Amino acid sequence: MSSPEQTTAIVDAATDPARSPRSLREAWLALAGLSAVFLFEMLDNSILNVALPTIGRELHASTTALQWVTGAYAVVFGGLMLAFGAVADRFGRRRTMLIGLALLGVASLATAFVSTAEQLIAVRAATGVAAAMTTPGSMALAFRLFGADGLRVRAITLISTVGLVGLAIGPTAGGLVLAVAPWQVLLLVNVPVAVLAMIGIRFGIAADAADELHRDPVDVAGAVLGTAAIVLALVAPTLFVDAGTGSWVPWAVTAAAVPAAVLFVLRERSARHPLLDLRLVARPLVSSGLAFKAATGLATAGLGYLVTLQLQLDWGWSPALAAVGMLPQVVVLIAGGSLVSPFVERVGLERAAAISAAAVVGGLAVYSLLGRFGYVWVALALVLVAAGMRVVGVAAGTNVLRGLPKERTTIGAALVDTASEVTSGIGIAVTGTVLAALFTGDLAASHWTARQTAEFQQAATVAGLTLTVVAALLVGWGIIRGRSAPITADDSDSSAGRDDSPGAEADAPRAAQHAG
CATH class of the missing domain: 1.10.287 (Helix Hairpins)
Structure with a gap:
């Protein structure tokens, strides 16, 4: 329960854009709303996947239709993020976010009236539009809410932790709900999430100031x-x-x-x-941050796809046992949140992004070379990738926004998300193509021959090492790009509240932690 003084501070911060909150507690209402947005993104598809067999039976849906129940959301979401990021930077981030949340609530309510697979696909596509309007804005609004990099890192870490908790518990929660309620409830839960987010953002975040938007034609x-x-x-x-x-x-x-x-x-x-000024993308902090995110997307998608197949099809584990086998990754993703800020404070944002991206690539390399020799190597790979993911999402994303003018932060956040979405798709495509080329027979067969096992192990090694090399090149390029040019006056003037004086980057997080 908040005190009158805390509530007054929140209202003051929301109505006075010049004043930044001095701690996370002071901005609790805004952070609750932004966390709800990220929770929706992480929880939505993960909780729905559990219900696909039930949906298929009740709606008499084909396999292709079921694939598009989740695919329609992902494609629309990924495809529209850049466009809506540009719109938000022109017409208001908070305004775009609130409209998207209203659409999310309406689309989720429409689930109660769905009677065919085609109708559900349309609802999922509308939900994807809402996600494209809201998800990039959650990082952009968290970034502009605070003036110090240390508080920005802690805020984005908090928001991402809430989302990752949702991702971890989503399948289990969905299974429990299906035992006592119809599958529509799994999507109707988005309605209270949208309402919570709207309240937090409407009353916890100030409307965009005129100098934080730009008026170029779309x-x-x-x-x-x-x-x-x-x-x-x-x-x-x-x-x-x-x-x-x-x-x-x-x-x-x-x-x-x-x-x-x-x-x-x-x-x-x-x-x-x-729509996207390519000169901004070429800035060192922006291009290096995007390279790190792209490398992470490639590596995590490839590893996740291969490990799932290995545990269940190669080693014959049941789905429940395979879920237990993925627990090291889940534990690190959730528990690692408390270590992000201290690590960033110790090494700095640029080094944190580079080291964490390298850890993700290293995890994929461990799996590619040693994963066939036992679960301990698979677990080590999962831990390395999870630890890297936990930091790179915050550090690289923050760096991209630091490298952009304050009126371009939403499209910057959209770039970060788009880089992850597209490279994740490429990672799965590369892995699937290599498997199709080297594996003979039915990949989904319940029992493999010794020859098929050897073929899968060869394909996993080839696909894993291919993605490892490409991801490592991206990380190397990102490191070089981040160091390729000194900070110029133009960079300093156009960065949102950035102090480029010597030692400022190291001091800002410490000062912010004092303020917190």
Whole structure:
């Protein structure tokens, strides 16, 4: 229960944009709302996956339809983040967030009236639109809420921890709910989450100040090309897994994604008011942070896919035992939150991002080379990847926002999320393609022959090492890029509240912790 003084402080901070909260406690209402947004993103698909068999039976849905129940959300979410990030930076981050939360509530309520698989897919697509409007804004609003990097790191760590707890308990909670209630309840839970988020953001965060927005016209052509390129890149991996490398469809979609991406870049370089100013992406902090996130997306997607297949199909573990086998990763992801801020304070944001991304790549390398020799190596790989993920999400994301002008923070957060979404899809596509090329027979068969086991182990090694090399190159490039240029006056002037004086980066987190 908050005291009158704390409530007054929150209202003052919300109505006076010039005043930043001096501690996380002072901004508790805003952080509760932002945490609810991230909880929705992490909980949504994980809790729904448990209900897919039930949904298939009750709605008489085909396998393809069930895949699109989750796929429609992911594709729409990933495809629209950049566009809505640009819109939020122009018309208001809080305003865009509140509209997205209202859409989330309405779409979730519509679940109660769904009677066909097609209707549910439409609801999931609308939910994806709401997620694209809200998720990047959660990081951007947390960043602009505080003036010191130390508090920013602690706030983003708190928000991500809430989301990861939701991700961890989602499947278990979903299974318990299904035992006593219809599957629609799993999506209706988004309604109270949306209401909580709206209250926290409406009353805990000030409306955007005019100097924190920009009024350039929206680049509609750039938005269409960018969305098309991302959607095609996200659809292709699913098609490769479902249709196989022998089908022309996934190859055609992949081929279409390349010219769409090229046309997007050409458009953004020539447009007077581009959707995404590529000169900003080229800034050292921004490009290095995105490289670290891309490397992490590749490695984690590939590892997760391979470990799931190995535990259940190669080693014959039951789904329940396989879930227990993933516990080291879950424990580190949740418990590691308390170590993020001290680690960042000790080594600095840039080093923290580089070290944590390298740990993720190292975990994939351990699995690729040694995972076949026993579970202890798989567990070690999971721990390394989880520890790296826990830090890189906060450090690299914060660095991207620090490297951007204050009126471009939402599209920066959208870039971070898009980099993870697209490279995760690529990681799965690469892994699935290698498996299809080297594994003979039915991968989902309950009993493999000795030859198939050897083929899977070879495919896991080839796919894992391929992703390891690419991810390591990204990390190396990110490290070089982060050190490639000294801080210029332009960087200092356009960064949100950044002090580029010698020692300022090391001192800011310590001063912020004192204030907290």
